[in-house]
Amino acid sequence: MQSQNISDIIEKYLKSILADSEHVEIRRSEIAELFNVVPSQINYVIKTRFTIQNGYLVESKRGGGGYIRIEKVNLVDDADVLDTLIQVIGDSITQRDAYAVVQSLYEDEVLSHREAQLILVATDHNTLGVTDRDVESSLRARIIIGILNHLRYES
Amino acid sequence: MQSQNISDIIEKYLKSILADSEHVEIRRSEIAELFNVVPSQINYVIKTRFTIQNGYLVESKRGGGGYIRIEKVNLVDDADVLDTLIQVIGDSITQRDAYAVVQSLYEDEVLSHREAQLILVATDHNTLGVTDRDVESSLRARIIIGILNHLRYES
DNA sequence: ATAATAAAAGTCAATATTAGTCAAAGATAA
DNA sequence: TTATCTTTGACTAATATTGACTTTTATTAT
CATH class of the missing domain: 3.30.56.130 (Transcriptional regulator CtsR, winged HTH domain)
Structure with a gap:
């Protein structure tokens, strides 16, 4: 199926x-x-x-x-993974790419399954509910980068 | 009929x-x-x-x-608690009230410390970076409600 | 060595194949 | 009657498929 x-x-x-x-x-x-x-x-x-x-x-x-x-590649092996990801994201990211990023972080055990799910829900198209695509993408970027920065600060 | x-x-x-x-x-x-x-x-x-x-x-x-x-999906035991919270939040919530909501979910062990932090970062004023307060509050409400809805079931 | 040819992979735009949104019109229930 | 729910269809968006053309690299012939 x-x-x-x-x-x-x-x-x-x-x-x-x-x-x-x-x-x-x-x-x-x-x-x-x-x-x-x-x-x-x-x-x-x-x-x-x-x-x-x-x-x-x-x-x-x-x-x-x-x-x-x-x-x-294992992103965690790299010392500044998070920096790299933040750079790649820039000021805008699609839902598809956000999924890929979060999935990678989960696979590299930076995030638990539940944490990954929460981030995906928080940045989901329907959750954000903004009509403008560019606004949605930049908002998603801000949220994910905010979280990545928090993770770096944490460790 | x-x-x-x-x-x-x-x-x-x-x-x-x-x-x-x-x-x-x-x-x-x-x-x-x-x-x-x-x-x-x-x-x-x-x-x-x-x-x-x-x-x-x-x-x-x-x-x-x-x-x-x-x-x-299977609903969790605290689903009704989450429902109530969702009702209370409505379509807008301040950062202060969001903090209280997340804090209480942490105390009730619905959220881990790390999960709670992630949610607060995601809904933080600086993270969202929107100028309009009303827009910010409704966005925060959408994100938190999205997450609460996710917590209603077990994946 | 150099030029011509062959053997790859890359790019890009056109087309095809789905699902999503939204608002108007119609039907039903209170 | 009026509010809500249902049905419809035009338009939009996302994703997949295809093929013509380009670029790069290796091999062969001169």
């Missing part, structure tokens, strides 16, 4: 590999062929689901023997 | 599925077609009959492979 679209299925496939190994290295055309999609759809999947907000680093090379390599 | 408008019938249909499984996942257009109504009527049914107050969580996704998913 769940995951009716191919992008979700490709995402799961890549993440299932990442569950075992530190990184996954693919040939774009092979994966595209495996799932019967055009090659550029692989870029779409990566761009929407393997961002730094999601805790992934991506590197690639073109030409003969080219590849795309996806690596799961 | 109760009137059986289409919205009621669709409601019963969805709830009959939820009687067996934990959740139901639909394609909006399919259900609309099944009952011969316009798609947006499904939104109406959900909005009026599957609210969080009634113990339902709804999530959805647009685009290819999109869906609407309804989940029945």
Whole structure:
């Protein structure tokens, strides 16, 4: 029932590999062929689901023997994770990216499950209930950055 | 005999599925077609009959492979306390009163110390950064109510 | 070495496929 | 009668899919 679209299925496939190994290295055309999609759809999947907000680093090379390599990074290992995240967020963040950020913090055990849920509820589109998209996004950024700053201060 | 408008019938249909499984996942257009109504009527049914107050969580996704998913959740023991708080807050709350609410939830062990702090940061005057006091207070009310509603059930 | 060719991946915009919003019109109940 | 609830549909927004074109890198031929 769940995951009716191919992008979700490709995402799961890549993440299932990442569950075992530190990184996954693919040939774009092979994966595209495996799932019967055009090659550029692989870029779409990566761009929407393997961002730094999601805790992934991506590197690639073109030409003969080219590849795309996806690596799961642990934000906590980095001393100034929170600073990095704050920079990435800037003064505006979509609900989707906010979800990715909070999810990453949960995976890195910076936040408990409940804390993560509370933050997502607090920054949810329906919760905020403002009509203007830009206002909503900047408000969401302020709340998340406020919390991140608090977390830094705390530790 | 109760009137059986289409919205009621669709409601019963969805709830009959939820009687067996934990959740139901639909394609909006399919259900609309099944009952011969316009798609947006499904939104109406959900909005009026599957609210969080009634113990339902709804999530959805647009685009290819999109869906609407309804989940029945278990209410916690203090749900009625939370309901009362939600009523009292209404559509506006000052930072001072918000502090009192959060403080009492902490004392009642509904919230951990860290969770309480997160909520206070999220609803802080400086965090929200809106100039208009009324806007600030109603925003704070929305955030806290959103969180209280989340606390009503166990995920 | 250099130039031409091949073999990758990247970009971007058009199109397709969903769901969401909102307000007007219609129906029903108090 | 009047207020509330239901139904409808036009418009909006989000997400996914596709393909033409570009860029980068490696390999081969001269």
